[in-house]
Amino acid sequence: MSGILLKNSLKKLFGHDDFKSDTQKRATLAVYQRKKDVYICMPTGSGKSLCFQLPAVLQENKVALIFSPLIALIKNQVDILQSLKINAKCLNSKTPLEEKAAILKDLQSKKPKIKMLYITPEMGATRTFENVVMELQNSKVISYIVIDEAHCLSQWGHDFRPAYRQLGRYREICSNIPMIALTATADKEVVEDIFRTLKMKDPLNFTLPVFRQNLYYDVWFIEPLANPYVHLKNFIIDALGPLNESVPKEKRNCGIIYCRKKDDTELLAEKLSSMGITTLAYHAGLTTKVRNATQNRWTVGEVPVIAATCSFGMGVDKGSVRFVVHWTVPQTVGSYYQESGRAGRDGKPAFCRVYFSKVENGVISFILRNAKDENTQLAVSKWKSFEKMVSYCTEAKCRHAVFSKHFGDKPPACVSQCDCCENRKIVEQRIDQFVNCSSNVRKPMTNQANDGFGLAKYDTFQADTDSDGDGTSSDAITAQEKREARELIQQQFALRRGKQKSVTAKKQSTLTLLKSNVQSADATAVKVKGLTIELRENFYKLLTEELMKNWKLFKNHQALISLSENDINSLAKNLEYSIFCRTTAVNVYKVNIAKLVCTLTTSNRAQVLDANLEHYEPNATNISAYQVSNKPKLGKQEALRSSNGFVLAKDLYNNSKQLDNKNKSNKNPSISDFMIKLSDPKVDESKIKHENESKTPSEITKDLKTHHSSETSDKDVSKKRKSDAISIIDSASNSSKKMKLETNEIVEENVHLSKNQTDELDVLDVDCRKPLNDQKIDRHDCKSNFRNFDGKVKDSSSSSNSVSVSTDSVVQKLENKARFSGPNAVSKSTSVSTEKVSDIDVPERRKSHRKSTAIHKHSVDKCRGESHAKNCEDLLSSIKSALNPYYKDQFIRDRETFKTIAKIIHTNLKSNRTYDRREINAIVLEYIRKLSRK
Numbered sequence: 015m016s017g018i019l020l021k022n023s024l025k026k027l028f029g030h031d032d033f034k035s036d037t038q039k040r041a042t043l044a045v046y047q048r049k050k051d052v053y054i055c056m057p058t059g060s061g062k063s064l065c066f067q068l069p070a071v072l073q074e075n076k077v078a079l080i081f082s083p084l085i086a087l088i089k090n091q092v093d094i095l096q097s098l099k100i101n102a103k104c105l106n107s108k109t110p111l112e113e114k115a116a117i118l119k120d121l122q123s124k125k126p127k128i129k130m131l132y133i134t135p136e137m138g139a140t141r142t143f144e145n146v147v148m149e150l151q152n153s154k155v156i157s158y159i160v161i162d163e164a165h166c167l168s169q170w171g172h173d174f175r176p177a178y179r180q181l182g183r184y185r186e187i188c189s190n191i192p193m194i195a196l197t198a199t200a201d202k203e204v205v206e207d208i209f210r211t212l213k214m215k216d217p218l219n220f221t222l223p224v225f226r227q228n229l230y231y232d233v234w235f236i237e238p239l240a241n242p243y244v245h246l247k248n249f250i251i252d253a254l255g256p257l258n259e260s261v262p263k264e265k266r267n268c269g270i271i272y273c274r275k276k277d278d279t280e281l282l283a284e285k286l287s288s289m290g291i292t293t294l295a296y297h298a299g300l301t302t303k304v305r306n307a308t309q310n311r312w313t314v315g316e317v318p319v320i321a322a323t324c325s326f327g328m329g330v331d332k333g334s335v336r337f338v339v340h341w342t343v344p345q346t347v348g349s350y351y352q353e354s355g356r357a358g359r360d361g362k363p364a365f366c367r368v369y370f371s372k373v374e375n376g377v378i379s380f381i382l383r384n385a386k387d388e389n390t391q392l393a394v395s396k397w398k399s400f401e402k403m404v405s406y407c408t409e410a411k412c413r414h415a416v417f418s419k420h421f422g423d424k425p426p427a428c429v430s431q432c433d434c435c436e437n438r439k440i441v442e443q444r445i446d447q448f449v450n451c452s453s454n455v456r457k458p459m460t461n462q463a464n465d466g467f468g469l470a471k472y473d474t475f476q477a478d479t480d481s482d483g484d485g486t487s488s489d490a491i492t493a494q495e496k497r498e499a500r501e502l503i504q505q506q507f508a509l510r511r512g513k514q515k516s517v518t519a520k521k522q523s524t525l526t527l528l529k530s531n532v533q534s535a536d537a538t539a540v541k542v543k544g545l546t547i548e549l550r551e552n553f554y555k556l557l558t559e560e561l562m563k564n565w566k567l568f569k570n571h572q573a574l575i576s577l578s579e580n581d582i583n584s585l586a587k588n589l590e591y592s593i594f595c596r597t598t599a600v601n602v603y604k605v606n607i608a609k610l611v612c613t614l615t616t617s618n619r620a621q622v623l624d625a626n627l628e629h630y631e632p633n634a635t636n637i638s639a640y641q642v643s644n645k646p647k648l649g650k651q652e653a654l655r656s657s658n659g660f661v662l663a664k665d666l667y668n669n670s671k672q673l674d675n676k677n678k679s680n681k682n683p684s685i686s687d688f689m690i691k692l693s694d695p696k697v698d699e700s701k702i703k704h705e706n707e708s709k710t711p712s713e714i715t716k717d718l719k720t721h722h723s724s725e726t727s728d729k730d731v732s733k734k735r736k737s738d739a740i741s742i743i744d745s746a747s748n749s750s751k752k753m754k755l756e757t758n759e760i761v762e763e764n765v766h767l768s769k770n771q772t773d774e775l776d777v778l779d780v781d782c783r784k785p786l787n788d789q790k791i792d793r794h795d796c797k798s799n800f801r802n803f804d805g806k807v808k809d810s811s812s813s814s815n816s817v818s819v820s821t822d823s824v825v826q827k828l829e830n831k832a833r834f835s836g837p838n839a840v841s842k843s844t845s846v847s848t849e850k851v852s853d854i855d856v857p858e859r860r861k862s863h864r865k866s867t868a869i870h871k872h873s874v875d876k877c878r879g880e881s882h883a884k885n886c887e888d889l890l891s892s893i894k895s896a897l898n899p900y901y902k903d904q905f906i907r908d909r910e911t912f913k914t915i916a917k918i919i920h921t922n923l924k925s926n927r928t929y930d931r932r933e934i935n936a937i938v939l940e941y942i943r944k945l946s947r948k
């Protein structure tokens with residue numbers, strides 16, 4: 015019953031006497047019955063469209079939603095249907111508003127008159143259209159969901175369109191509506207992908223073999239041909255046959271030549287036209303108007319041949335195409351089958367030829383090998399597909415059999431429908447000739463791949479993806495052209511915003527990446543937003559310089575004896591990298607690394623062996639910057655000490671001991687030695703010691719006088735150190751004005767002490783310059799010089815536990831200014847002043863802080879009311895324990911000086927002030943200076 019109805023309707027509605035094939039008939043019936051999803055895979059021109067069009071017209075008050083890839087194709091179908099008085103419409107970005115409104119109004123009417131609504135997949139993927147479909151579904155007016163050219167949804171197919179993959183959504187929305195998927199070219203993988211993506215429920219499968227008996231396939235090789243253009247011309251003349259003027263123009267024989275490059279389409283059009291075959295070029299570089307006019311002239315038969323890139327052909331339903339030539343190597347067997355299948359749609363004999371060229375093959379291979387924008391699996395798949403196509407061309411095997419195998423069909427009965435089956439020997443000779451000839455052919459230059467044209471494939475559906483299936487404006491731009499245009503636009507916008515620098519900076523960054531020393535340079539901006547490789551490189555350079563200086567100073571130290579220059583570079587690299595790894599913010603990176611550089615600078619000035627160098631093990635896999643994190647193998651105490659970022663007093667002490675040993679001198683340095691060293695760190699300490707050994711105190715005093723007359727003032731030193739800290743970050747920031755500002759801010763925020771601290775230190779500056787009271791301390795007071803509070807004689811060795819490196823509070827303050835306060839070393843300015851003694855490592859500082867705070871409190875209390883002698887005893891003990899070992903040693907020898915100083919301190923303590931050891935040492939220093947000035 016249904017069969018008769020369908021046959022009658024076929025005649026009545028479409029004018030066909032019968033179905034083209036049994037498969038067409040069965041597929042149409044299955045669709046009409048609406049019981050199941052249907053999958054139809056039939057060769058091009060076999061009449062697939064009819065399989066859903068006829069049933070759709072027969073469904074009363076229902077509309078079929080048809081997703082089709084190209085507006086051109088849609089327009090063609092809708093035009094044909096409308097010419098048959100079938101109510102078909104399309105919705106896309108170009109549809110006029112009134113028409114859109116009319117279509118929607120009809121669809122919402124519960125009894126729509128529209129039988130078929132064509133939509134591009136891009137339109138289908140929009141939320142608006144999804145809502146429309148939901149509404150239609152609620153009204154129960156949808157007859158079918160049709161997915162035409164369904165192979166486009168699979169990325170394994172030859173015309174992948176991402177928007178197609180969204181269409182599976184309609185399976186969910188319209189779960190009870192039959193879904194019809196149609197394609198001419200789908201291998202097993204693609205078919206599975208279609209079913210999966212569209213969530214098709216156990217679909218009825220109507221697949222016809224791909225073999226098309228009316229098509230003759232052959233392959234020729236360009237290189238051995240004497241004149242390829244003449245060869246092509248002769249082929250065209252044979253394929254078109256003699257001109258029959260009795261046949262209407264639009265039905266006259268015609269042909270298509272596919273080229274990869276638009277230049278080739280122009281060239282061929284020119285050559286063939288000059289040889290008497292009127293040919294028009296069609297490519298993406300032409301305006302829409304010219305392209306449409308060209309296509310139209312070819313369609314109506316005004317021009318017999320069109321030389322086109324493969325953007326041409328989809329939606330072209332011209333039966334009299336007698337030949338399809340590929341003037342390049344097609345990319346895949348699937349796409350070649352589809353493109354060549356545009357020949358002979360009227361069922362009459364037609365010819366399909368590939369002109370294989372070694373140069374083209376090389377270029378396409380290069381492009382596919384270097385395709386970077388795709389995932390590896392897909393790239394491999396594409397490469398394999400191309401290799402298959404190359405095999406198709408270069409092996410003497412039945413051409414139809416290759417297609418059949420590719421699409422999973424049995425080998426067809428080709429007989430003589432391809433050159434191989436017609437005369438294999440001739441084909442083999444041709445191949446041999448090509449192989450011999452091609453050994454003399456110039457290999458394709460790699461830059462030929464960048465000839466401004468992608469593979470022909472990219473010239474087809476790409477356009478619609480961008481413009482809702484427009485197929486007009488955007489397919490006028492090839493992938494390469496798009497990329498260039500995008501870059502140009504970006505540059506222009508950057509120029510207008512005055513950000514040209516950022517564009518060039520990007521390029522510079524790429525250059526820097528190539529030359530960079532820092533580890534994981536390419537991850538820089540990803541890991542730390544805003545951080546540049548240049549900045550990292552500059553910091554790395556600074557680190558290397560400072561480490562190198564330190565290494566040179568202590569090259570002979572037993573801990574460094576095995577290190578080479580390369581190791582120092584590696585250490586710098588590792589230190590920079592360890593900070594980089596622990597950082598997520600650019601400012602934190604800058605602060606941490608500048609802190610490290612500052613510490614190294616200070617170590618170098620003070621001639622202290624840096625802890626990073628001392629503990630460096632060249633073969634260790636992981637290195638942590640001591641100043642940033644604790645080294646795991648260190649003990650807790652050591653870790654704390656190492657992580658504060660300050661110079662270790664112990665190191666300096668050991669260092670000086672080392673120098674002493676070096677000079678084979680058992681004598682302790684004199685006060686003047688230490689003075690000179692402090693005032694000018696560059697002065698060679700050992701030399702001073704050596705020189706002073708034979709001097710009398712008055713000579714030394716004289717020397718000091720001379721030295722101090724030329725020494726830089728404390729304030730100058732202060733300024734110098736501050737500016738040094740700034741310049742460290744400045745130089746790392748590569749002199750960029752913005753960077754300078756930033757780094758100054760960092761210095762202000764992180765290097766300086768808080769304002770309170772600075773103010774306090776300024777007060778101390780003044781204090782230190784006050785004329786000192788030269789009162790005498792009585793003998794009784796001095797008896798207790800070397801006793802602690804408990805009255806016991808203090809072990810002299812224990813004093814080294816609480817030594818202070820610097821004796822000059824002013825210098826110390828400046829050192830502090832030049833340093834970044836480490837996490838464990840940050841002292842609050844409001845806390846007792848003892849904490850300002852920053853040169854002592856943290857555990858030592860904590861220990862001595864507790865001790866000296868107690869001492870001072872005690873002393874002050876005592877001074878307020880208890881006996882002077884006792885007070886002085888305590889005070890002297892506290893001074894002794896607070897003093898720098900150099901001073902202490904000196905004082906042990908020069909008791910008079912010690913007593914005087916103690917008296918001064920004692921007097922000052924009466925004014926209710928507490929003193930930290932740094933201040934005590936400062937007073938000592940000032941006293942010594944005063945002595946020297948006398």
Ligand SMILES: Nc1ncnc2c1ncn2[C@@H]1O[C@H](COP(=O)(O)OP(=O)(O)OP(=O)(O)O)[C@@H](O)[C@H]1O
Pocket residue numbers: 030031032033034035056057058059060061062063064197198331359
């Ligand atoms: N039963 C039939 N009798 C005669 N002609 C038919 C019949 N069915 C379809 N045709 C015609 O065959 C031609 C090809 O049909 P159609 O465009 O549907 O093919 P197709 O399989 O969709 O091809 P393609 O894959 O290239 O889109 C059309 O001109 C159509 O009118």
